[in-house]
Amino acid sequence: MPNLSFSAPTTVDEAVRALASAQGLAKPLSGGTDLLVQMRSGRVRPEVIIDLKRIPELIGIREESGRFVVGAATPGTMVYENESLTRAWPGIVEGLDLIGSEQIQGRASLAGNLCNASPAADSVPALIAARATAVIAGPGGRREAPVEAIVTGPGRTSLEKGEFIVEFHIPKPKPRQADAYLRFIPRTEMDIAVVGCGVNVTLDVAGICTDARVVLGAVAPTQLIVNEAAEALKGHRLDEDTLSRLDAAAQRACKPINDKRGTIEYRTKVAGVLAKRAAIIAFERAAGRVAGVH
């Protein structure tokens, strides 16, 4: 990379200017656990790297009334250490925590995982299932978008030149609302998800689901919000019949590919299995959360 330049701005505006005015391919740098791998393999050849980690507002977690605000470049270890967020949304935190090794967790971030736009991203399904939004800074100012609007295809996002994510807004759970994320990998660690599933449910006092979101990863070019699966849950308890319909709905939604990590048939089957298992956990967590999290 003969013409690579590196800078580390300390404000959002500085970073926007640097990205917008860059000559050649400009990449924001968060944890670097995708970017540096891609640079090393030659898949990506940036000419400009803008390190976002010196911008204070991009690192850290704060609670406001009704929501968590998570800095885009906050590393996984910091997210995991936040007891309040971990209690509120274990599915989101586990999703991020599952990425790679402890070493990767020292650097990997929600924004990095999202904007790398791999269909198999572990932190994204639960984030979407929780109806999180991303706050984006750019030459035109700031805008907010649902997380599911960011990824448009493998390796592609809807971010314009000069734009980057500043923070995520994650609504706090309502009473009897909880989530779960599960993934399937061949080993016990260190693999990219063959299938991932985030389930977010709200129950009423009787244990009947009143609201749900089921999001699948790694079975389509982008994460899939499976409305049919949510409908299978709404209005029902989680009994064998519901699980069976959930499984079928998840399988029907899959549009996976055959690749070195899994076959179409395998991914489809396991999507159904994970949807069931994640739903069981989410329902259990939701039933135990009577008071919600304020």
Add this chain to the structure above:
Amino acid sequence: MSYLDKDALKVVGTRPIRPDGVDKVTGRANFGADMKLPGMLWGKIKRSPHAHARIVSINTDKAMALPGVKAVTTRADFPDIPPDKRVLGAAPANLWDLSRNCMATGKALYEGHAVAAVAATSPAIAEQALDLIEVEYEVLPHVIDVEAAMAPDAPVLDDSIFTSGIEPKPAKPSNVTKMVRFAKGDVEAGFAEADVVIERRYTTKPVHQAYIEPHACLVSVAPDGQTTIWSSSQGQFMVRGYTSRIVGADIANIRAIPAEIGGGFGGKTIVYLEPVAYMLSKKSGRPVKIVMNREEVFRATGPTSGAVVEVKLGAKKDGRITAAKAVMKYQAGAFPGSPVQQGCICGLAVYDLPNAEAIGYDVLCNRPKVAAYRAPGAPIGSFGVESCVDELARELGIDPIKMREINGAKEGSKAAHGPTWTNIGYMKTVEAAKAHPQLSVPLGPNQGRGIASGYWHNAGGESSAACHVNEDGTVTVTEGHPDIGGSRASMAMMVAEVLGVPFETVRPVVGDTTAIGFSAVTGGSRVTFAGGMAVTQATQKVVEELKKRAAIMWDISPEAVDWRDGKAFPAGPNAGSFEPLDLPEIASKSARTGGPISAEVQINAQGQGPAFTTHICDVEVDKETGHVKILRYTAIQDVGRAIHPSYVEGQMQGGVAQGVGWALSEEYIYDKDGRLENPGFLDYRVPVASDMPMVDTVMIEVPNPRHPFGARGVGEVPIVPPMAAVANAIADATGIRLRDLPMSPPRLLAALDEAEPMRAAAE
């Protein structure tokens, strides 16, 4: 003198801290890529993107013109090697094949095959220069699968190769370089008298040794041709010798210094980089360092064979095997030399077979040349035979351990490939397995237990060692074997035992090629055996010399001196009453009694003992995803004599982990153009810490009487049984028999669903 009585040993059999240990836990130890020299250049290699292609032209002008580039090399710089120079000493490699593997000649035979190289003042410039080398290829059809490569219409890699071992000699060239065969008795008669005959087909995929340290070297060629090579390898003498032949230099002009080596498992018993770095250094006049990156390691260095193993077994109702036939087809990669013969031999060697036949085919295909991988050939052959024996046992309703009690190799039985066994411990491993507490652990739902055995013959060969008594009475022992697993500690222990001195006063050194006599590679489980034999003999000579010096100091006859517990004693009351003399005292007078006290020994070690082992594996299967978890694992092995028990246990545990990876998750995945899709540790999946349980080890000692301490090789046989042990455990847990490796979740789930269609439909 022999040291076979374990109770008399004071050092051997204990667990001291290895002498190179502190350097390794503090980051001080220097591995292949850790060396620098002033003026050093960085070398990088241009590699073929095609699995099979004719190299039409190579133009390096633009690369040479890039500022910072100091040398470029291609095949044109390398000499042809005439037929009478293609083998060097007793080393196994065909050096013409190896030369063409280091730098492609006329054709690129696999994706990743080196076609050119550059040296420049920085890695970034070298990388840029690679892009400026223009190579024109004529892409040819390629073939990788072993049976596809054997087909009559397969693209032929080398049209000068005609299958050897079959009569009459074929008229057409073939990718089948040879057929090997051995037999005992009459297999057809054996099958005829059997009550049950089963025939099964097993397949394996290529797997890589996956050492964590990529290949690396630093080579400096002076204008007069005198050369220093610093590299990590499994043999500095191999590096020196092979490089000399490939570049056309005299051996005496090359000094090869062994760096510490970050794993080899057989994959570093040959050279890839040193001859290329040599050419770049010679042409630029500066030292050149080349380090492979991980992708290059996977794309361009030898994994072991992928294979097809067909096994036919016949047995009586009471479990006695009456006949065994195995047909094995192994990928050789771009040049001949798969370990198919070893696979045939080792697969059958575990059993006492009245009638047997094994046929093996060595098959060229467009992937890297096979390099040795821990008991080369044996794990593949044993996967087939041990799985088939398990299937046979189930057919007959006989416990798998009992099956091995009935049929296993015993003292005096004759192996199918010829030798008659003496001093072997196979039945002891079976007995120990039978008595092991793991067998009584109750198994829960979806859990199963598998047994498998293995054999490896181990190597002897050439080793040199020198033992020096220093002026202060401490001892330096120099040997010629790179220490991959802790062997230098064992060398020092044997020396300390023979001398009767504390371990800490003996320092082992792995010498470079100028510091010690010729020593063959660290491989074949031979270092503790052959290297140990050499250091023991050298030390015994030193003891004789020490007795002579004491005799001179006492003015008595040398026959009147005894040596024990690190001291010289008068042999009896008639010898005189003298105070014992220890090493420091004798050493301090050595100049006056004859000079330095030293001995060097060179041997070609004979009498290596074979290794047998039996493993027990417990698994749990997630039937909805096909995921397999290893719950418990025990490896029981005849180790001869464990010189340093911790390092013997370590060999067993490490081999088991590699076998588990081979069984469940490791494989080379090629796309339709013959390009490797998973050249990295993300998608080439080796076991991680959370994938493995503790591995229990049981070391049985049936001493090898032909080694002074009873040692036999231990390092390789542990990798032989695990694939079958895991397959047998999965069969026990689910009733599903998987015969194709790896037994990855999609394969197991598909097989589970096929066997239980009602369950699949219900979902």
Add this chain to the structure above:
Amino acid sequence: MAKQHVSTIINGEPVEFLCEPQQTLLDVLRDELNLTGSKEGCSSGDCGACTIIADGNIVCSCLMLGAEAEGRKITTIEGIAKGDKLHPVQQKFLEHAALQCGFCTPGFIVAAKALLDQNLNPTEEETRYWLAGNLCRCTGYDKIIRAVLDAAAEMRGEAAR
């Protein structure tokens, strides 16, 4: 291409270096600062042989640019022992024979030390998952895990005193 000037603290000492923008911290440690204890096994963050501690977290130095070290506190394998006094993890690795070729060892020791810095009583499972990012091909992990658990026990004993 202009080099970056970086000021950082490595193993407690202030350090300044120049590096090209694309050089990773691992490249800088090994090739510019002669700290060759951290190893390159894969360059893709999958093997952990390059593990260092940056501002309290273990990270793969192959996935960090040298320029990112500015103003940070970095600990490498060379900083784990204090003079000739080994850290308990290092000592236990030796006693348990938790290394064979020793190439992965620096990465494991740095990662294990970081585990014990935050948890002196890890279970076997917690230890295995913490170390899942460190590949070892020689040992099968058994003795490594035993060494770490034993180091924890020893450190708990000392802490109790």
